[in-house]
Amino acid sequence: MEILQAGAPGHAPADGLAGLLSPLAEPEFLRHRLGSEPVLIRGREGRFRGLFGWPQLNEALTAARTDASRIHLVRSADGVPLASCAEPVPQLSPRGRPARLRPDRLYETLGAGATLVIDGIEELHAPLRTLATALEGTLGSLVQANVYANLGGAAPGFHTHWDDHDVFILQAEGAKHWDVHPPTDDHPVGVLSTPAPPADGAATWSGELTDGDVLYLPRGWWHTVKALEGRPSLHLTLGTRLPSAGDLLRRLLAHLARHHGLVRQDLPRFATAEQAQDWYGRLREVLAEAVREPGLLERLAGQVDGGAPARPEFRLPHLPGGAPAAHPAGAP
Structure with missing residues (x-):
């Protein structure tokens, strides 16, 4: 795996892929690394402090309601219910008692080894949304940012696994240990692939991601992530599912179905052998x-x-055309 030292002194969200991967040139990455091999960029401490860190996480947790589709907890690769860290919002109880997080219960659960996960955090934080949008402009595919936070010493939140999408991991605070293994199947995709787990000791790279580092993993690369005792960690994953040949074939099927009645027909299950052959x-x-x-x-x-x-x-x-909406006569 290629390991480089970050060239830029800082990173602005609008810099997008070029800012994340400097000194590796963006065209070089897109032509020769994207979808094929991992890259590790070692960055200076505090590189992502203005992008997202503990203060921004605390702000998001203070403002957010508990939503299982966005916020969840994992511990020892088994689910921990978020409800154990939540309480009803008193002023909204007549509307169905939505819940909010209780700091003391969340501290206790994280202290016992849980990992907090917030999916789609770019929808809640403008600088991350700017970065995701910049990446989308370069990669031409949707990007989602997830945040993973633990207080140190947490058991692995997930077993050794591979993702069916490419990921850029940004270590925003603290450190974590990673074991990265090569794919055991060529270009695996979702439910269509069942690659065998990697053999013990077959890691391509083992080491710590520390504050300011960026790790790019193409889909299919196995990885195990471990918290470090006494070292809280917060990292972001920017995931994107790149178009594949399978996507092209699905588009071809839709094209053929529109233009050829034969493609829309039922299979000749009860036809004679001669009719089916035809x-x-x-x-x-x-x-x-x-x-x-x-x-x-x-x-x-x-x-x-x-x-x-x-x-x-x-x-x-303002209306879509840019003009402010008109107020009805007599309205303030």
Whole structure:
């Protein structure tokens, strides 16, 4: 695994991928590293302090309600209910008693070895949203930021595993130990792949990510993450699912289904052997013609690689055209 020393003295969210990976040039990374091999960028301590750290996490927890779709706890790779750290919001109890976190209970649970996870934290914090949007502009795919926090000495939150998407890990505070193993299957994807776990001792890299470091892992690379005793840690993962050949084939299927009635037909399960043979022969011809059609796959690939969907942006009281909304006559 390539290990480099960060070249830039700091990092602004708008710098995006170039800022995260400096001194590795962005074109070099996109052509030769993306989707193929890990990269570790060693950065100076405090590099991400203005992006996200303990103060920003505390602010998010103070403002957030407990939402299982966003905030959860893991301990020893087994779920710990967030409800154990929550209490009803008194002033809102008539509306269904939404819950908020109780600091004392959260401290106790984290002190006992739990890890706090907040998914999609870029939706709650503007600098992270700026960084995610900049990455989306470069990679052309949706980016989600998750934060993982522990107070030191926590058991692994997850067993040795691989992700079905590429990740950029930003160690924002403290340190964690990582064991990184090469893929045991070529380009694994979601439920379609069941690669065997790596053999013991087969780590490509073992070491600590410390404050300011960035680690890039393509999908399929196995990893084990361990907290360090007495050393609280907060790290971010920026995950993105890059378009694959499977996405192209799904777009090809949709194209064929629109233009060929045969592709929409039921399988000839109860036909005679001769009728079924004829049907499958005609289907092969449709598929072969599509594959041979000049430019079709490239055109469909352009649709698959159409970029990340735009993030919602609100500018009230202005209307979409930019003009402020008109008030009804007599309104203040």
